[in-house]
Amino acid sequence: MTRLTADGINVRIDGAEIVAGASLAAAAGELVGLIGPNGAGKTTLLRAVAGLAPCDGTVLLDGRPAAALDRRAFARALAYLPQGHDVHWPLTARRLVALGRLPHLAPWQRPGPADAAAIDRAMARTDIAHLGGRNVQTLSGGERARVLLARALAVEAPLLLADEPIAALDPYHQLHVMALLRATADAGAAIVAVLHDLTLAARHCDRLVLMHEGRVLAEGDPAAVLDDGNLRAAYRLAALRGTHEGSSFVLPWRRLPEG
Amino acid sequence: MTAGAAEARIGAPTLAVGLVALLAGLAFLSLQVGQVAIPAAEVLRGLVAGADDRAALIVREIRLPRLLLAGLIGASLGLAGAALQGLLRNPLAEPGLIGVSASGGLGAVVALYFGFAAAFPLALPLSAMAGALIATLALYLLAARDASILTLILAGVAISSFAVAMTSLALNLSPTPYALSEMVLWLLGSVKDRSMADVALAAPFILLGWALLAGVGRGLDALSLGEEAARSLGVGLGRLRALIIGGTALSVGAGVAVSGSIGFVGLVVPHLLRPLVGHQPSRLLLPSALGGAALLIAADIAARLIPARGELMLGVLTAVIGAPFFLWLILQTRRRMR
Numbered sequence: 001m002t003r004l005t006a007d008g009i010n011v012r013i014d015g016a017e018i019v020a021g022a023s024l025a026a027a028a029g030e031l032v033g034l035i036g037p038n039g040a041g042k043t044t045l046l047r048a049v050a051g052l053a054p055c056d057g058t059v060l061l062d063g064r065p066a067a068a069l070d071r072r073a074f075a076r077a078l079a080y081l082p083q084g085h086d087v088h089w090p091l092t093a094r095r096l097v098a099l100g101r102l103p104h105l106a107p108w109q110r111p112g113p114a115d116a117a118a119i120d121r122a123m124a125r126t127d128i129a130h131l132g133g134r135n136v137q138t139l140s141g142g143e144r145a146r147v148l149l150a151r152a153l154a155v156e157a158p159l160l161l162a163d164e165p166i167a168a169l170d171p172y173h174q175l176h177v178m179a180l181l182r183a184t185a186d187a188g189a190a191i192v193a194v195l196h197d198l199t200l201a202a203r204h205c206d207r208l209v210l211m212h213e214g215r216v217l218a219e220g221d222p223a224a225v226l227d228d229g230n231l232r233a234a235y236r237l238a239a240l241r242g243t244h245e246g247s248s249f250v251l252p253w254r255r256l257p258e259g
Numbered sequence: 260m261t262a263g264a265a266e267a268r269i270g271a272p273t274l275a276v277g278l279v280a281l282l283a284g285l286a287f288l289s290l291q292v293g294q295v296a297i298p299a300a301e302v303l304r305g306l307v308a309g310a311d312d313r314a315a316l317i318v319r320e321i322r323l324p325r326l327l328l329a330g331l332i333g334a335s336l337g338l339a340g341a342a343l344q345g346l347l348r349n350p351l352a353e354p355g356l357i358g359v360s361a362s363g364g365l366g367a368v369v370a371l372y373f374g375f376a377a378a379f380p381l382a383l384p385l386s387a388m389a390g391a392l393i394a395t396l397a398l399y400l401l402a403a404r405d406a407s408i409l410t411l412i413l414a415g416v417a418i419s420s421f422a423v424a425m426t427s428l429a430l431n432l433s434p435t436p437y438a439l440s441e442m443v444l445w446l447l448g449s450v451k452d453r454s455m456a457d458v459a460l461a462a463p464f465i466l467l468g469w470a471l472l473a474g475v476g477r478g479l480d481a482l483s484l485g486e487e488a489a490r491s492l493g494v495g496l497g498r499l500r501a502l503i504i505g506g507t508a509l510s511v512g513a514g515v516a517v518s519g520s521i522g523f524v525g526l527v528v529p530h531l532l533r534p535l536v537g538h539q540p541s542r543l544l545l546p547s548a549l550g551g552a553a554l555l556i557a558a559d560i561a562a563r564l565i566p567a568r569g570e571l572m573l574g575v576l577t578a579v580i581g582a583p584f585f586l587w588l589i590l591q592t593r594r595r596m597r
Binding site: 148 | 348494
């Protein structure tokens with residue numbers, strides 16, 4: 001079932017065309033990697049789809065126009081995990097994860113057992129149940145990334161957009177968060193994640209969307225998207241390819257000369 | 260638990276009940292102390308039984324309006340301070356930041372300068388309210404719609420500076436020494452010698468301001484995650500900002516109109532109470548309102564009790580205690596960032 005269909009997305013900021021005619025789709029159970037070099041428009045496309053940047057084009061959530069949903073219904077249909085790990089107050093991890101339930105609460109409605117259960121599930125899935133009473137500002141980067149991911153998962157939206165969820169994490173925690181995203185997709189969610197690590201993107205994603213200069217240059221099966229021609233055109237890179245433990249990998253290896 | 264642990268040490272209901280008890284105790288005390296000490300039994304007689312003797316009149320006509328204003332204004336400052344600190348995600352924010360206090364002060368000074376304060380009893384507070392209203396509209400036009408938080412702060416500082424400059428000009432060109440001393444004394448801030456008419460003038464605006472601020476807690480909680488995440492959780496940031504600026508302008512502006520400017524309560528109270536509620540913005544609103552009322556009533560009692568030539572002005576007292584606290588706060592914040 002197609003959770004997200006975005007077509008013909010154009011975003012102009014101060015007259016400059018940042019995203020031009022891009023499209024993005026994600027089905028239930030699918031982990032889609034949104035890749036491309038710095039400045040390709042990945043974050044802007046994600047923000048446009050999440051309703052955070054004004055854009056032209058159509059965005060359908062579960063086949064319904066996103067524009068027809070009110071603010072809270074939209075927030076229940078689409079969870080968004082922004083870049084960065086900033087938390088402005090020293091809240092406990094559990095209270096922070098609980099913020100993910102806000103779209104489910106009417107004004108003045110108190111959180112109920114269903115909300116507590118959703119918070120428990122999100123914390124168990126991200127392996128942070130033991131951190132519930134800790135101050136998030138004193139957690140390590142890997143722990144905080146998982147707490148913020150749990151906040152987004154606690155929305156229990158059918159669609160999750162995550163902007164660079166593994167940036168600034170060490171390799172162990174990068175693998176951990178990728179595994180969490182994979183498991184969340186396998187449990188039925190549709191996920192679009194902006195990624196810079198092509199090796200992890202190729203290995204964990206069902207499908208890749210490669211952006212270059214505001215347009216979608218290629219999309220589809222990871223191996224096909226990351227072929228030599230696309231890597232050269234978008235990244236000016238050559239890659240090392242191989243097979244390990246029965247699966248193939250791609251590793252950016254060398255910069256290519258201009259032209 | 261590690262240093263700086265975020266877990267609240269006492270439950271929210273316990274804190275609220277404790278603050279209400281403190282507030283009630285201080286309120287009752289405030290009716291008893293002053294130039295004439297009035298025993299508790301006589302206070303009750305004056306309030307409840309409606310007696311007509313001198314003590315009962317002092318309680319009803321002099322001390323009750325003073326108590327009500329200190330409570331309403333203190334609560335407004337605490338509540339608005341907590342809301343603004345949440346909106347700006349900065350523990351150094353306070354209601355004076357948006358320029359409403361300084362502009363209300365300018366309105367009052369204008370009334371005194373041109374002498375129409377003497378025309379009828381409420382001329383001065385009404386002029387102060389007009390000043391606060393104009394500042395709010397200016398802020399709204401400059402910054403309230405889509406602009407960034409930074410623009411909002413800069414616009415508030417600009418409006419505030421302009422109001423202070425115009426106030427200084429009025430003091431500079433003051434027609435008579437008497438007018439000058441009247442303006443200066445008014446600016447120092449006090450709830451002394453106010454009547455029930457002042458209470459009746461300010462209270463509706465203050466209550467309306469509280470009503471606007473009452474519902475902003477969840478939006479402020481979501482803002483802990485930053486503006487983008489808050490919007491993605493269904494929070495309308497423009498509406499949240501308008502509610503907080505409008506609520507602050509109404510409640511604090513109406514307070515300034517009848518009391519002059521009283522600083523630091525809105526800064527200090529949320530900061531003191533924040534650790535007790537686990538730093539969560541929504542849980543800070545009610546305690547800050549109760550704590551602000553308690554603090555200002557306590558300060559007003561102290562102003563009456565501290566022996567001085569004449570009575571200490573409330574605004575002076577809060578600033579004398581508040582400014583060193585502010586300095587300490589900055590040092591603490593800097594230490595934590597290091």
